[in-house]
Amino acid sequence: xxxxxxxxxxxxxxxxxxxxxxxxxxxxxxxxxxxxxxxxxxxxxxxxxxxxxxxxxxxxxxxxxxxxxxxxxxxxxxxxxxxxxxxxxxxxxxxxxxxxxxxxxxxxxxxxxxxxxxxxxxxxxxxxxxxxxxxxxxxxxxxxxxxxxxxxxxxxxxxxxxxxxxxxxxxxxxxxxxxxxxxxxxxxxxxxxxxxxxxxxxxxxxxxxxxxxxxxxxxxxxxxxxxxxxxxxxxxxxxxxxxxxxxxxxxxxxxxxxxxxxxxxxxxxxxxxxxxxxxxxxxxxxxxxxxxxxxxxxxxxxxxxxxxxxxxxxxxxxxxxxxx
Ligand SMILES: [Zn+2]
Numbered sequence: 001x002x003x004x005x006x007x008x009x010x011x012x013x014x015x016x017x018x019x020x021x022x023x024x025x026x027x028x029x030x031x032x033x034x035x036x037x038x039x040x041x042x043x044x045x046x047x048x049x050x051x052x053x054x055x056x057x058x059x060x061x062x063x064x065x066x067x068x069x070x071x072x073x074x075x076x077x078x079x080x081x082x083x084x085x086x087x088x089x090x091x092x093x094x095x096x097x098x099x100x101x102x103x104x105x106x107x108x109x110x111x112x113x114x115x116x117x118x119x120x121x122x123x124x125x126x127x128x129x130x131x132x133x134x135x136x137x138x139x140x141x142x143x144x145x146x147x148x149x150x151x152x153x154x155x156x157x158x159x160x161x162x163x164x165x166x167x168x169x170x171x172x173x174x175x176x177x178x179x180x181x182x183x184x185x186x187x188x189x190x191x192x193x194x195x196x197x198x199x200x201x202x203x204x205x206x207x208x209x210x211x212x213x214x215x216x217x218x219x220x221x222x223x224x225x226x227x228x229x230x231x232x233x234x235x236x237x238x239x240x241x242x243x244x245x246x247x248x249x250x251x252x253x254x255x256x257x258x259x260x261x262x263x264x265x266x267x268x269x270x271x272x273x274x275x276x277x278x279x280x281x282x283x284x285x286x287x288x289x290x291x292x293x294x295x296x297x298x299x300x301x302x303x304x305x306x307x308x309x310x311x312x313x314x315x316x317x318x319x320x321x322x323x324x
Contacts, residue, residue, distance in 0.1 A: 021050065021051070021228050022050070022228065023048050023049070023050050023224050023227055023228055024048065024049045024050070025047070025048055025049050026046065026047075026048040026220055026223070026224050027046065027047060027048070027220070028045065028046060028220075028255055028256070029044055029045070029046055029047035029056070030043065030044065030045060030083075030084035030087070030256065031043075031044045031076050031077075031078050032044070032076070032077045032078040032087050032088075033056070033058060033069075033074045033075060033076050033077060034074070034075050034077055035069075035073060035074065035075075036072070036073055036074065036075055040060065041061070041088070042058040042059065042060055042061070042069075042074070043058060043059050043061050043084060043087055043088060043093065043256075044056045044057070044058045044074070044076065045057055045058060045059055045066075045084070045235075045255070045256045046223070048224075048227075050227075053070060053071070054070070054071040055068055055069065055070055055071065056068070056069045056071070056074055057069075057223075057227075057232075057233075058074070059093060059235045059256070060093075061088040061091035061092060061093035061094065062091060062092055062093075063092075063315065063319075064092065064093055064096065064234075064235055064315040064318065064319060065234075065315065066232055066233065066234050066235055067232065068227070068232055084256055085097065085098075092319050092322050092323055093235065095322040095323065096112070096258055096318050096319070096321075096322040097253065097256070097258050099112060099321070099322055100112045100253070100258045100259050100260075101250075101253060103261075104244075104246050104249040104250065104253075105246060107203055107204060107243060107244070107245060108203065108241070108242045108243055108261075109242050109261035109262065109263070110239070110242075110244050110249055110259060110261060111237075111239075111244075111249070111258065111259030111260055111261045112258065112259070112260055112261065112277075112318060112321070113260070113261030113262055113263045113277055114263045114275060114276065114277060114321075115275055115277060115312075115314075115317035115318055115320070115321045119274055119275055119310075119312070120274055120303060120308050120309045120310070121274065121275075121309050121310035121311055121312055122264070122272050122273075122274065122275070122276045122277070122278045122296075122311065122312070123155075123157065123275075123276070123277045123278065123311070123312045123313075123314050123317055124143070124155075124156050124157065124278055124280070124293070124311050125157040125158075125159060125189075125238070125260070125262060125277055125278060125279050125280075125314070126139075126156060126157065126158050126159070126279075126280055126281070126282045127158075127159045127191060127238065127279060127280075127281050127282075127283070128158060128159065128160045128161060128164040128168075128191065128281075128282065128283045129161055129164065129191065129195050129197075129240065129281065129283055129285070130161050130163035130164050130167070130194075130195050130283075131164060131167075131283035131284050131285055132167070132284075133283060133284025133285060134168070134171060134284060135168060135171035135174070135175070135282060135283065135284070136282040136283070136284060136287075136290055137171070137174065139280075139282045139290040139293075139294070140156075140175075140178065140184070140282070142290075142294045142297070143156070143184075143293075143294075143297065143311075144178075144183055144184065146294075146297040146298075146301070146304060147297075147304065147311065148183070150304060150305065150307065151310060151311060152182065152183070153179070153182045153183055153184050153185035154183065154184045154185065154311055155184075155185050155187070155311055155312060155313040155314070156184050156185070156186055156187070156311070157186075157187045157189055157236075157260075157314045158175070158186050158187070158188055158189065159189040159190070159191035159238035159260075160188060160189070160190075160191050160222075160226065160231075161191045161192055161193060161194070161195040161222065161240070162192075162193035162194070162221060162222045162225035162226075163193065163194060163195065164195075164283060165225050165226065165229050166225065169229075172229060172231075176230060176231065185313070186231075187234050187236070187313065187314055187315065188226060188231045188232060188233055188234055189233070189234055189236045189237065189238050189260065190219060190222050190223060190226070190233050190234075190236070190237045190238070190257065191222070191237075191238050191240060192208060192218040192219070192222055192239070192240050193217065193218050193221040193222040193225060194218060195207075195240040196208070196210045196212075196213060196240070197240065197241065198210070203241070203243050204245070206241065206243060207239065207240040207241040207243040208239055208240055208243065208244060208248050209243060209244070209245060209248060213248070215248055215251045215252060219237070219252060219255050219257070220255075234315075235256065235257060235258055236257065236258050236259070236260045236314065237252050237255075237257040237258065237259050237260065238259070238260050238261075239252075239259060239261075242261050242262060242265075242279075244259065258318075260277065260314070261277070262276075262277045262278065262279035263276050263277055264276035264277065264278040264279065265279040265289070266278060266279065266280055266288070266289040266292040266293055267280070267281070267286045267288040267289035267292070272292075272293075272296055275317075277314070278293065280292075280293050
């Protein structure tokens with residue numbers, strides 16, 4: 001019943017956004033490519049049709065950035081392969097992917113959950129799990145208030161679920177505008193489409209470990225929803241509740257994605273030290289976490305003003321960690 005409701009909601013939103021934006025034939029497709037008239041080598045990870053045109057999603061294996069390319073801009077230099085890790089084996093991307101794989105076992109916080117312990121500052125990650133409440137815009141305004149004119153744009157990682165996107169078109173537009181205005185620079189992370197949660201189930205049967213979870217749908221439908229709403233998914237994935245086990249973890253990684261945990265979930269009482277991947281929720285459901293983060297910014301105000309304490313880009317921090 002609940003699933004039908006979600007499907008109906010999804011279809012209504014598709015109608016509102018216009019069928020012309022609908023993505024078709026979206027699937028994993030791993031191949032090496034170069035940008036036409038350039039030497040830049042890329043790893044293609046997805047292939048799809050939109051408005052009768054063919055598009056690829058490709059990751060730069062050195063910078064970890066992901067971009068959308070129309071067919072005419074790329075030259076595919078290898079056939080689609082099953083084992084993408086065999087391409088660019090010494091690249092930062094594959095090193096980071098393997099680094100995450102080493103930490104696949106924990107029930108909570110598997111994947112990469114720490115970076116750059118020796119630097120002053122943290123990596124801010126914000127989860128937007130499904131919620132009926134509006135976005136905590138005041139939180140973003142508070143962060144900008146502390147860091148404006150010091151860091152521009154301010155690097156922020158946002159893990160987003162498809163159901164949040166479909167229910168919050170105005171809030172999503174507001175975030176996209178801040179990004180376009182160069183006030184913040186958002187790295188969008190896949191946080192699954194449905195983000196199943198049942199407060200009565202133990203962790204090992206909850207979130208994506210729920211027995212009816214369709215991992216492919218959670219990963220790919222969320223990417224489709226992100227793309228159809230004008231945001232490009234990064235190469236990272238955050239498990240709902242940070243909960244996973246080896247089988248589901250490996251399945252998610254088989255899409256070429258790098259799972260990201262957190263070593264400072266503020267509302268759970270964890271401290272934010274230098275190099276931590278801090279987790280807060282700005283979906284209206286966790287005021288404590290966002291209050292604590294604003295307090296941390298106030299505590300470090302002097303260092304921030306001197307440029308000695310910063311928010312770091314997740315990609316840059318992981319690159320440094322992967323190649324050290
Ligand atoms: Zn979540």
